[in-house]
Amino acid sequence: MFVQFRAFKPSQLREVTELARRNLTERYSDFVFLDIQRAWPSGFIVATADQGIAGFICGGLSGDREARILMLAVDLPYRRKGIGSSLISLFEQEAAKIRIARIRLEVRTDNEEAISFYKSHGYSIVGLLPMYYNDGTDAFTMEKVIEKI
Numbered sequence: 369m370f371v372q373f374r375a376f377k378p379s380q381l382r383e384v385t386e387l388a389r390r391n392l393t394e395r396y397s398d399f400v401f402l403d404i405q406r407a408w409p410s411g412f413i414v415a416t417a418d419q420g421i422a423g424f425i426c427g428g429l430s431g432d433r434e435a436r437i438l439m440l441a442v443d444l445p446y447r448r449k450g451i452g453s454s455l456i457s458l459f460e461q462e463a464a465k466i467r468i469a470r471i472r473l474e475v476r477t478d479n480e481e482a483i484s485f486y487k488s489h490g491y492s493i494v495g496l497l498p499m500y501y502n503d504g505t506d507a508f509t510m511e512k513v514i515e516k517i
Contacts, residue, residue, distance in 0.1 A: 369417055371451060373458055376405050376412040376424065383421040384414065391441040393476070394502060404428060404438060410462045411435065415442070415451045422446040425455040427471075433515075435463045437473035456489050460514055469515045474500060474507040486510050 376384065381398055388396060404426045405412045412426040423442035430436050437459065442452045463471055474497060475482050483493075491510040500507035 369446075369449070371415050371417045371422060371446075371449075371454070373413055373415050373454060375409055376401075376414050376426065378402060378405065380414060380421060384424050387421050387424065387443050388439065388441055391443060392439065396439075401426070408435075410465075411459065413455055413458050413462070415446075415455060417446060417451075423451045423455055425459045427459060427473075429466075429468070430472075433467060433469040435459075435468045435471045437471060440473075452485060453489065460512075464514055467515065470511055470513050472509060472511045474509055476501060477506045477508055483508065483510075 381401060384401055385396070385398055388401075407428050411428065413424065414421050415423040421443070423440075423446060425437060425440045427435055427437045437456075440452065440455060442455070460471065471491075473486065473491070475486060477496070489512070491512045493508045494511045495509035497507040497509060499505070
């Protein structure tokens with residue numbers, strides 16, 4: 369399987385939103401994806417395989433030298449093939465290019481697979497957000513320092 373990683377293009381919106389609906393618990397309007405892309409184009413990366421979107425990561429800039437991963441999803445048939453790891457690595461590289469010092473994200477406290485994935489990439493749990501998700505589930509805040517301030 370050959371996988372390519374590229375910046376998201378608005379022409380891929382339908383595929384990305386469908387992948388998000390299949391793989392994420394929260395629901396987002398098309399405008400959210402387009403707003404994220406407009407705010408930081410290099411922070412929205414897609415993985416394509418077999419002529420379709422296999423996964424994506426998107427994030428934004430927040431605060432002083434801080435970035436946030438807003439969404440990371442890999443479609444079920446493509447999991448455990450290194451695509452998620454490549455996406456997070458590329459996101460971190462884009463953040464480093466603009467001297468981001470810290471990357472944060474939120475993850476459901478009951479999503480043990482995702483928590484383990486992020487920990488394996490150097491992220492640590494730094495906080496708890498009660499009732500963060502629409503269904504009332506709590507979230508952990510996780511963080512990785514990529515450059516000393």
